[in-house]
Amino acid sequence: MQxxxxxxxxxxxxxxxxxxxxxxxxxxxxxxxxxxxxxxxxGYTCVVYRLFxxxxxxxxxxxxxxxxxxxxxxxxxxxxPLVPYTVVIFGGxxxxxxxxxxHIGRIRGWCFHEWHLYGAVVIMIGNFIFKNIxxxxxxxxx
Amino acid sequence: MDGQNFENxxxxxxxxxxxxxxxxxxxxxxxxxNNYQDYTANVQPxxxxxxxxxxxxxxxxxxxxxxxxxGILSIVLGCCTGWIGALFGIGGIICAVFANKQSESGLxxxxxxxxxxxxxxxxxxxxxxxxFSVAFMSDLANYY
Numbered sequence: 001m002q003x004x005x006x007x008x009x010x011x012x013x014x015x016x017x018x019x020x021x022x023x024x025x026x027x028x029x030x031x032x033x034x035x036x037x038x039x040x041x042x043g044y045t046c047v048v049y050r051l052f053x054x055x056x057x058x059x060x061x062x063x064x065x066x067x068x069x070x071x072x073x074x075x076x077x078x079x080x081p082l083v084p085y086t087v088v089i090f091g092g093x094x095x096x097x098x099x100x101x102x103h104i105g106r107i108r109g110w111c112f113h114e115w116h117l118y119g120a121v122v123i124m125i126g127n128f129i130f131k132n133i134x135x136x137x138x139x140x141x142x
Numbered sequence: 143m144d145g146q147n148f149e150n151x152x153x154x155x156x157x158x159x160x161x162x163x164x165x166x167x168x169x170x171x172x173x174x175x176n177n178y179q180d181y182t183a184n185v186q187p188x189x190x191x192x193x194x195x196x197x198x199x200x201x202x203x204x205x206x207x208x209x210x211x212x213g214i215l216s217i218v219l220g221c222c223t224g225w226i227g228a229l230f231g232i233g234g235i236i237c238a239v240f241a242n243k244q245s246e247s248g249l250x251x252x253x254x255x256x257x258x259x260x261x262x263x264x265x266x267x268x269x270x271x272x273x274f275s276v277a278f279m280s281d282l283a284n285y286y
Contacts (some may be wrong), residue, residue: 011202011204014204015204015207018204018207018208022211046221046222047221047222047224047267047270047271047274048221048267051270051274056221056222056263057217057218057221058217058218058219058220058221058222059221059222061218061222062222082214082218112202112207114202114248114249117207117210117211117214117249117252118252120214121210121214121252121256124214124217124218
């Protein structure tokens with residue numbers, strides 16, 4: 001029993017370190033994309049949408065990030081639910097683990113569960129199917 | 143006396159077959175010591191059955207988690223910007239292969255599948271963008 005809790009702790013320690021790496025790389029990537037790459041793409045839209053007239057699994061992601069950065073959580077949820085889902089799950093994990101390590105307010109760090117990632121896959125596929133049904137059947141665009 | 147009542151209460155809560163409980167009560171009237179031994183014999187297999195579930199959760203590998211994260215990113219980014227998705231997909235495959243060498247898990251398999259799908263999508267998008275860039279606006283030609 002003690003070995004299992006030690007393994008679980010070491011798993012969360014490694015995930016916490018990997019999480020900081022992802023947070024740093026993701027922040028740099030989002031900043032570079034929004035401020036350097038995106039202004040150069042005048043009117044650039046998705047290749048899949050332009051060729052086939054359907055949304056790809058990533059369509060709406062940039063708009064969701066922009067909406068989230070301006071504080072519009074509902075709009076971000078509509079554009080691409082994977083973005084706010086990632087912020088809640090990943091942000092909650094990192095925040096709670098940081099507070100737990102700093103011993104602030106008796107907060108216990110969130111534990112990792114496999115359904116966190118399987119949920120992200122389900123949301124990505126479900127969003128792809130749902131948005132294309134809305135587009136092709138009901139002609140509702142993003 | 144209190145100890146016997148405590149044991150009898152536990153016998154009621156254990157989900158053994160209903161036919162065994164009256165037999166234990168009749169035997170308890172004759173031999174109280176055997177009743178305690180029968181109770182422990184019923185509980186021990188349940189503890190042994192619960193133990194593997196705890197060890198399965200600890201087999202989760204960090205590389206398997208990273209591979210699935212990179213696989214999801216490769217699918218999402220591969221459709222919009224092909225080469226970035228392909229790069230994430232290659233990273234996801236490498237992590238999944240190393241994770242499978244350490245311990246096989248469902249996360250690593252899912253990461254491998256997502257990474258392969260992301261690479262395929264990224265390559266298709268790169269080819270389509272290269273082929274149709276002449277017919278499209280000049281921004282596509284400049285970008286790729």
